[in-house]
Amino acid sequence: MAALYNSSLFTSTFLLLIATAFAEIRSTQIRSDSRSTIPFDEFGYTHFGRLNLTVTDISFSNPKSGPGSQLGFFLVTREAWQRVLDQLQDVEIRCTLHSDLVKRVFVFDQLQPSDRRFTTSFSVSDANQFTLVFANCMPNLAVSMSVHSVMYNYNPKNGQFDFLSAGKTALPAIYFLFFVIYVLFGGLWVYALYRKRLSVYGIHFFMLAVVILKALNLLCEAEDKSYIKKTGTAHGWDVLFYIFSFLKGISLFTLIVLIGTGWSFLKPYLQDKEKKVLMIVIPLQVVANLAQVVIDETGPFGENSYTWKQVFLLVDIVCCCAVLFPIVWSIKNLREAAKTDGKAAVNLMKLTLFRQYYVVVICYIYFTRVVVYALETITSYRYQWTSVVAAEAATLAFYVFTGYNFRPKAHNPYFAIDDEEEEAASEALKLEDEFEL
Structure with a gap:
């Protein structure tokens, strides 16, 4: 028994646990x-x-x-x-x-x-x-x-x-291809920032940093899998991969939170509850990355790998849920503002964008956490690379959507922080300082 x-x-x-190691x-x-x-x-x-x-x-x-x-x-x-x-x-x-x-x-x-x-x-x-x-x-x-x-x-x-599994032998080329795409995407973003430099906000530079970290993460992953394919070991590229994967994960979730709060789009400051979300998401991402490293290094079937796998999944779900709250708050505030402050048209346009962004974030999380996993589970071992392509393609589509809709643009109503909003923001900051004193 x-x-x-x-x-x-x-x-x-x-x-x-089948999806976590590459059997080098x-x-x-x-x-x-x-x-x-x-x-x-x-x-x-x-x-x-x-x-x-x-x-x-x-x-x-x-x-x-x-x-x-x-x-x-x-x-x-x-x-x-x-x-x-x-x-x-x-x-x-x-x-x-x-x-x-x-x-x-x-x-x-x-x-x-x-x-x-x-x-x-x-x-x-x-x-x-x-x-x-x-x-x-x-x-x-x-x-x-x-x-x-x-x-x-x-x-x-x-x-x-x-030394790579039969269904994953194409991964080095796939990761390098996506690295080249992100380099081109980053170049286009730099060009857009230069052309619209008078309409650039701080978050646009943060978005550039996220793209750079993603590109470096893909480069290290391509080299990591390339060395494993040829020699069976990563020759230190796995360390760089973990570092950039850690930074990429934190920066991406932080970006979603900042966009969801409307920072620099709707208001040039963060409220206390929004700061708390960041304080929750960042440490959780640290734990998630630690769990992923332990799983990868001990193999998918180590004695404690199942526990670490559950920790990773739980933390990932909490992070995904946490980043949705700021978007919901922004939608609620915009809906109320559209009814009361006399600028219904502008606020409705902003509300439409944040609703779209909320739906896209939900779809991105669902696809990369559920659909990709299901695809990897049901796909023949010969075509396991398809789940990687699906995940990277979905991530690239999410980056492109975010960049296009929140790109620097003159007279863009989504980014319009008028004098009244600036004054309200200044008053709010003063009240916060006085309250702290």
Whole structure:
């Protein structure tokens, strides 16, 4: 029953965690782990795939148990795994390692009692997506070991090894293409700022910074995946990727909050409640980025990866909800102003824009958090790059929409802060200062 429960738990988390790692060369430390199944990396193999596995420092909580046929490594597809669980439930087998639906890589009965390490190489000729799993079918036995796995595909045409999964081998080119697009977009934005320099606000420079950070993030991601593709390791580009991903995430959410509050568009100041939203969003983005780093570095199936995955999803949802409140407040204020202050036409135009922006933000969040995830889940492993293209295309469309609608423009009613608004803003700031004193 324990084995069945743990196997079911693995199944429930299997689909949740498949999207987080790229199965490069990876070293994993297992310490006193008694799980019946310990999943490692997932990889999309071609007909010329190979797995090199080196396991050292093997030890057991009960030294008398020793190596046996109840422990070992195997490869399994997602489709086959569900059938293996059915076999366990129907008591056709008592250990996942003994199923005829898995590819046994190494069984511990091949070890001598004194052996504490082994190295093996396994060829994969079936083109499919496999997960490397360690099976421990001995109840209450905790295992410790260091696992070094190398998964790659061989290209007989050019004689090169490809350490990226079959469905993700195009990612370096895809990320670099989007990097070039953002560079061009940034150039157009600089040109627009120069041409309309008399109508430029501070937020326009902030928007330029967001585009630059996004471009740098894509460049680092392209280099990161390129080095992994060729060598199996990132050669330090992953560190730069994490840094720019962190800065890009914070700056984008901050930009949405600033636009949603109407800062520099409707008023040249932030209210206390709007400042509090920023104070919530920024720390949450720090936590979200930390969780993502932990997931990426420990692999998608680490012992605590499921917890970190849930933390990341929760924080991301909270951030997405938080950035919507300032837009709702602005819409409410504009609706009230349109009825009372005698400038109904101008305020209705502003109200229309913020309503559109609210809808677009909702669509952007829904598409990148739900649709892209669903696409990655249902798409064949050969076409996993399509979910990346979809996510990046949606993000680019969001950037273009934001830039076009909030671009610097002379006599743009959306940016009109007239003398009365300036005076009201000054009075509000004075009242705040007096209140603080």
